[in-house]
Amino acid sequence: MSVLLLALVTGSYAADGKKKGKNKKKKPEWTSAGFVQPQLGAVMLTANGGGALASDLGVSGGLQYRWTGKSKLSGQTYVDVSGQLGSSVLGADARIGSKLGPGMSGMSPQLGLEVFWNQAAWSGAQLSSSSGIAVPLSLQVRKDKLGAEVGVAPAWTMNPNRRTPSRAFGVPGFAHEMAYFAVVDMKRGKGVRIGLKYEAQVREVGTTHTAGLQLRRKLD
Numbered sequence: 001m002s003v004l005l006l007a008l009v010t011g012s013y014a015a016d017g018k019k020k021g022k023n024k025k026k027k028p029e030w031t032s033a034g035f036v037q038p039q040l041g042a043v044m045l046t047a048n049g050g051g052a053l054a055s056d057l058g059v060s061g062g063l064q065y066r067w068t069g070k071s072k073l074s075g076q077t078y079v080d081v082s083g084q085l086g087s088s089v090l091g092a093d094a095r096i097g098s099k100l101g102p103g104m105s106g107m108s109p110q111l112g113l114e115v116f117w118n119q120a121a122w123s124g125a126q127l128s129s130s131s132g133i134a135v136p137l138s139l140q141v142r143k144d145k146l147g148a149e150v151g152v153a154p155a156w157t158m159n160p161n162r163r164t165p166s167r168a169f170g171v172p173g174f175a176h177e178m179a180y181f182a183v184v185d186m187k188r189g190k191g192v193r194i195g196l197k198y199e200a201q202v203r204e205v206g207t208t209h210t211a212g213l214q215l216r217r218k219l220d
Contacts, residue, residue, distance in 0.1 A: 041212015
């Protein structure tokens with residue numbers, strides 16, 4: 001009888017231990033994964049009532065991360081390089097930045113900081129070479145396989161020749177330059193999203209409109 005009672009008690013403790021082990025909560029932590037994102041599109045550059053059309057080629061890469069605690073966060077750190085090339089167009093843009101925001105269910109507003117350098121020339125117009133700082137503010141929305149992102153990025157340039165307030169062009173803005181962008185994308189397989197992006201940049205020589213296709217690949 002005592003042997004049977006001991007076996008029952010021992011079995012009970014083992015079962016309880018196993019059950020408690022299953023219910024043990026996972027500690028909050030940062031999770032991360034690399035990504036690469038090539039992009040291909042066209043850009044329309046306007047200045048002094050004229051314009052020029054060129055191809056826009058670029059690639060982005062970096063690290064995306066998420067905090068799994070009660071107050072969820074999501075963000076990314078990235079490098080972005082692109083070039084514009086056409087019969088009368090030659091331009092380049094390079095930037096490095098980070099952005100972070102609350103990782104709410106299906107929605108994530110993010111605020112970031114970028115350091116950039118760019119220049120361009122087209123049809124007799126010249127976008128002077130300059131470095132600067134941009135502050136992108138965006139809202140990402142996800143629903144099943146579909147996603148969208150809209151945002152604005154005021155920028156301050158180091159070159160005094162490019163410090164024309166964007167309000168001079170009749171659009172909302174308060175910095176030396178302003179960018180407005182929108183992205184619509186779709187999940188296509190594990191870790192892959194394909195999307196369309198449109199961006200308008202208001203600068204001292206005029207406005208550039210860029211539209212293109214981008215492919216984002218998450219690196220495990």
